[in-house]
Amino acid sequence: MIMTFHFSKRVPADGTDAVGAILKAAADPKVISFAGGLPAPELFPVEGMKKATDKVYEEHGREALQYGAAAGVTELRQLILKRVAEKEGVHANLENVMVTTGSEQAIDLVGKAFVNPGDTVLVEDPTYLCALDVFRSYGAKFVGVPMDEDGMRMDALEDALKAHPEAKLVYTVPNFQNPTGRTMPADRRKKFAELAAKYDVPVLEDNPYGDIRFAGQHVPSVKSFDKTGHVFYMSTFSKILAPGFRLGWLVADPEVVKKLTVLKQSADLHTDNLVQYVVAEFFKENDVDAHVKEISALYGKRKQLMVEGLQKYFPKSVKYTNPEGGMFLWVTVPGVDDTVALFKECLKHNVAFVPGDPFFAGKPQPGTFRLNYSNMAEDKIQVGLKQLGAALDEALNK
Incomplete structure (x- = not known):
């Protein structure tokens, strides 16, 4: 007889891991992924x-x-x-x-x-x-x-x-x-x-x-x-x-x-x-504060490149936060009802983000998603945002 597993109620009933699936799809080497929340590995103090x-x-x-x-x-x-x-x-x-x-x-x-x-x-x-x-x-x-x-x-x-x-x-x-x-x-x-x-x-x-x-x-x-x-x-x-x-x-x-x-x-x-x-x-x-300043300077530079890319390539109706620190900014696209479907469309353009839905305790706000800038090379930020902007234009003009 094949074993029947009776999991506790703590395990999601449908057995799915929506965020894990998104991050797995975004890990394709062809995809420029703004989906993760990873620090920049080039600044790890290995020595x-x-x-x-x-x-x-x-x-x-x-x-x-x-x-x-x-x-x-x-x-x-x-x-x-x-x-x-x-x-x-x-x-x-x-x-x-x-x-x-x-x-x-x-x-x-x-x-x-x-x-x-x-x-x-x-x-x-x-x-x-x-x-x-x-x-x-x-x-x-x-x-x-x-x-x-x-x-x-x-x-x-x-x-x-x-x-x-x-x-x-x-x-x-x-x-x-x-x-x-x-x-x-x-x-x-x-x-x-x-x-x-x-x-x-x-x-x-x-x-x-x-x-x-x-x-x-x-x-x-x-x-x-x-x-x-x-x-x-x-x-x-x-x-x-x-x-x-x-x-x-x-x-x-x-x-x-x-x-x-x-x-x-x-x-x-x-x-x-x-x-x-x-x-x-x-x-x-070690001077850890000096190390943190180095991290902050790099993330600040990458965030600014992301904001410039958003301004240049995204539809004018799009709203976004402009953080003073950290690793993420938040985008709201009026007119988009299904951000998960938008994510799948963006993957076709070889660019990824994390849809906003799993961040909400109750009913999700339509058209929201998170972008990460800490773990992306500067040259790819502009390329990725151009591709993401094209995907948004396509979705909004259907």
Whole structure:
């Protein structure tokens, strides 16, 4: 008898992976793909990491290769605390910070700790699609909070909190948001922290892109305005060092960190010890801020080329965001009802993007899609946008 598999409700019922299928199609070498969210590999600090790794083996080899604490290597946690204090105005203690296997694990652990089947989670609309996938796997019901060009609207958030007092969590990406590239101003962040306290709801502030700023001024984190412990702040080394390290972290109330650490132990015991030691050593021996400036300069150049291409090749009715940092911008094409069908048409022109549909908690906004500029050579940006513009003209004039 052939085995019948009875999967849990966490597995998508139809067994499909729409985004995976899109990215697979976009991986065709003939296709100029703006679909991924990959950092530029030419800026990975390979030589510096090799030196740091050698030194770790010499000085901490046995500890690095042994089992470790679920909360993370102490030296790295201290480095994170110093960095968030200097960069984000978040002042905490060792008991407030834990290391995770990529920031994706931080989202998963928070979902596991706070979301029961049927619970309400408030999110920006649109928002990071993998966060939706994680919370959905724990049975969350979503309420999308409207955005404008300055990110999540605080009046809309308060309306949502009043209408849904049962909400268990609010998830936000306030810096160079994925997928829109928008950044929330300081006054909204202050109000955000106040609303979290007023309505007694935890906020997961996800900041993977905040260091990659190439225009405008730094904005303090939502967590920096938090006086009550309602805001959990998370970030990653993926965008400034190497995504393959799978190294993220979370700063939160000690009670929350303690619970999440227990959950992490049952998931993977602890994050890779060697990688933690290597990153701590790399920070000692290198000017990481100078490295981040180099990344920011390259992404800023590529974003500007993309904006110029949009202006030159896209129909005049098309709208798009113009981010001050990060890796993405968001396009809206009036008159297009089915962006997935548009994606398939664009593939015929050998150019790809990520359709907007999977980024929405509820009903998708027609004609939206995300473009990535961080991982595309400058000469291909113009060529790709010319091809994409031709595909849009063709779709709109059918």
